[in-house]
Amino acid sequence: MPHTKAMIPEVDFLNKAFRANPHEKFAELRELSTLAKVKGANAYLVTRHKECEALLKDERVSLDVMKGVEFPVNHPMQGYFKMREGLMLFTNPPLHGDLRSPVSDAMSAKSVKRYEPIIRELAGDAVKHLKSLLSRQSEIDFVKDISLPFVSKVICRVVGMPEQDHAILSSMTQRIADGLDPFGARHSLEDAGKAYSEFQSYMTEELSRGRWKKDAEQFSETFLGEIAQCPHMLGGFKNTDNLISTTVMLLSAGHLTTNHSLSLSIESFLSDEEIRPVLTEASEPISPLMLEELFRFHCPAQITRRKINAELNIGEKTWHPGQAIWLALVSANRDERIFKKGQELDLKRRPNPHLSFGSGIHFCLGAHLARLQLRVFLETIQGEFPNLSIVKEGVVRDNNLVFRGLKTLPLQV
């Protein structure tokens, strides 16, 4: 029987309890239908794995959800929409290829291995810092003190940006991320546009300094260092705007999600007695299966948005161009049709076709780097803090609809 609107359940993203822990509600929604009407937005949410994956790969849907929307030149959110037009994640071919191809080889599994020594050094520093803080303070915040500085320093070193600027870049990225929440406050959208302009100016200034050209050896193992070796210093990019926007994309996409995945992983190990020894006693090595399961279970980029560009069917409903659809990757990752006991963390799960890094042409460019960072950090901290525990009442979750993570993870020994 075809679906009618009346049979499609509703989802309320403004409900605080749902935002804090959406998993049970998503399970209910998946049982009822693959679609849910988003309360307060002209959009439908897709909750099942099969349909989410198919839509991520479907050329009839695109990410440029704002294309065709005209805003007056002085509109306060103009900066935000301009920002989206130029960023790889929000573009379609052929511009998408112009932005992605020049950097895709550098981010392959084989290429990112060259960053392992840098990441190991930074993870070693972070764990030393954690030891020193815990010897002086009764409580530390793993997110602010350890995870965020670690992942933002990693991405600065990989891209070739000054490591001492990592906190400035983190703050600009956080402001851009806040603007991605479709239910975010209007001032967050305006501020995201401003943050992006600041990021662009920062990058333009950095590029004009040409440090990568002058000190080729120091930067040889970095993304910008390699570009600097190419004639005209543009690598395969068609123009400087494309180079700047891709650099901003790498710097911004490259650390909030990894920060979330690292702090949520630490939280999981410390809250579950069965797997705790892996972290606190190094009872077994960190395996690729473990990493994939941590990514599936936590799904730090939990929801992504698309627009339908040509007629197509989802579930039993026919959709027309212009319709907005949101894909709940976090829900797809726990769909019992694909993942047995999907609500449970099973570090030996196999197979694990999770969608935490997306699929199709926008598949996460940094997936291999994210895997490497999580593995190296966990290997470095394993067995170092046998008595580490969470100060449970102090945990604060990030409230962003697009990203799933922690704002604060207080730890003590």
Ligand code: HEM
């Ligand atoms: C745990 C960490 C990460 C997660 C969960 C994650 C997740 C994702 C997802 C789901 C997408 C696709 C979004 C969509 O199709 O709507 C994506 C795209 C992207 N990610 Fe990641 N990401 C992570 C780490 C990274 C890192 C470390 C980098 C960069 C160094 C990065 C760079 C990118 C870029 C550039 C895109 C856009 C690709 C394109 O449009 O072709 N990500 N990421």
